[in-house]
Amino acid sequence: MLRHRSRLAAQVALLPAMLIALVVYCGSTGWTVWISLTSSRMLPNNNFVGLRQYEILFGNERWLVSASNLALFGVMFITISLALGFLLAILIDQRVRAEDLLRSVFLYPFSMSFIVTGLAWRFLLDPTLGIAKIAHDIGFTWFEFDWLVRQDRVIFTLLAAGVWHAAGLVMAIMLAGLRGVDQEIWKATRIEGIPAWRAYLFIVLPMLKGSFATATILMATSVVRLYDLSVAMTNGGPGIASEVPAKFVMDNLFERQNIGLATAAATSMLITVVAVVAPLLYWRSRAEKAAS
């Protein structure tokens, strides 16, 4: 009886959160999907047009460039950040001196917003200011670095800023994982005479599956909502070379008064995210089950 009552209390306490999830998240998502099937422009209307907005969307060059940018950025961002973060974690795991300081230094970029990160990197990479100018001023006049203003390279400047921002976080997650590895395993590898790099790569790495999945999902969310970095660093340019889907949605939602197209783009993003994240979540839950 008492147990039943406390469960009821818990359910009542959870009710607002559930209502919010249902109404705000599911309701708004449903509404977004509905609007994407209408001819809405500045104001939402209910004039059903089927998949016409999607047809326009996937005929739109900027959207296609945005989507391929996101795919390229996402894959490279996650891969490089994971590799770099893991490497940093291993280095710090060697009980180096001033570990606390180094940890803070590496984690520090993550405390900055993408806007600040973007502005700082934009200044650094600007061919007439920043690094290129400093190099020229101290005599290296041959030094040229204009990736920020080159259409075929600009996405890599976003990538550099993104990795700089996220690698520290990956390091922190990985370091926590490394510190959780049983000391007995290390003793065993030493007795067996396995070199440290092999121990890390083939023994410890597979044990950190959970940490990898966590870091990957965290980074994947920042890939999908990639917006401010592009706005601050390049504003999508030169041309449309560094446009990203979230920016396409925002521009059409507000400045371009094209809600129908914006919601179609948002819905396409949602479908892609679900398609990518669902298997990851499944993998992580299996990894956790296997670990327990």
Next chain:
Amino acid sequence: MFSKRYLLSCAAAAVLGFAQPAAAQTAEVIHWWTSGGESAAVKVFADQFTKAGGKWVDTAIAGGPNARTAAINRTVGGNPPTAMQFNTGKQFDELVEGGLLADVDAVAAQQNWKAIIPAAIYDAVVRQGHAYAVPINIHGQNWFFYSTEALAKAGASEPKNWDELFVALDKLKAAGLIPLAFGDQKNWERNMFNTVLAGVGGAEMFTAVWGKRDANVVKGAGFKKVAETYKRLKGYVDPGSPGRNWNDATTMVIQGKAGFQIMGDWAKGEFTAAGKTPGKDYGCTVLSNSSSAGYVMGGDVFAFPKSKSADVAKAQAMLASVMLAPDTQIAFAQKKGSIPSRQDLDVSVLDACAQKAVGWLKDKSAQIPANELLSPPAVTGAVEDVISAFWNDNGMAADAFQAKVVAAFASAM
């Protein structure tokens, strides 16, 4: 003692309040004028409105799109401001269709707008016979500003048409100066394209492209020439232009580092702030290959959300008539760098560039309605993306550009 005095003053205030029920018409105005010259200009409105017995509540939101979004959301959400700014043109079309705006027919009739405002600007605020906004100014968008010093150094003179422009640009280049100062952002890429479209293509092509979105015109040889001329300009901008702000580009002209800048007349504010005089330190001209001037004109308007309150309606009417009052118009134009939207005023106090523009306003064939007057934001944006891709992609041929513009016309319902 203290509390007694406090109560008394409260009572006094209450009594006074009741005694004068409509003491001050309060008007909350949303606008995006936040830079130095702009806030000075909007202060003219605020002061005049206060003088007329109103109370101005200033809601400045930096960035046009942000300000418009906030104003639209509040209007749709039922908590509208008294007045909100738009660019002259189609940005508020759907608010009119949705019945969310109050008309200003009474003020329009009283001030006889139809007679005193240029037709294109007047038409841009009228929907189905009703005026829905106050056109407060006219901005020319296709000006060439040039540094007299830089041109003299390069041995160039003010061009009279596009061929002469390229001669001058070549001379500047040869003299080691930056021929064309450019703040390379999407909207300015579009504005530069529109400048070429107006000057090389002409008024008829301009309205056929943006207004009728005529695929045949876009596919034609005339438009191709416009595209090629536009691309030719790229050879005259410096490598630091991508992402630069327009006012930083203006500074390059002010300092004599660069020869020309293509920009709207709001750039005059920067010159004025730097203590430069038009006609002496810098020149301004509009280039056209035809006999007509080809002055591309847009501007700003204020629209008034519908309200059930009679007080609000009264404040809106007062605001509308104050904004178009002759002395307000002149004082505002001086600060803003624009020209008054009404033509029945003595404009001798305005600068040399504004005088040129006022001259063109007398001749309808010299005028071209701006992009925003002709196409809805969704279409403008889609075409802007194509223009931007064309400007930045050195491999894109004019033919491919023409085909993409046609495709972009279909990208909005």
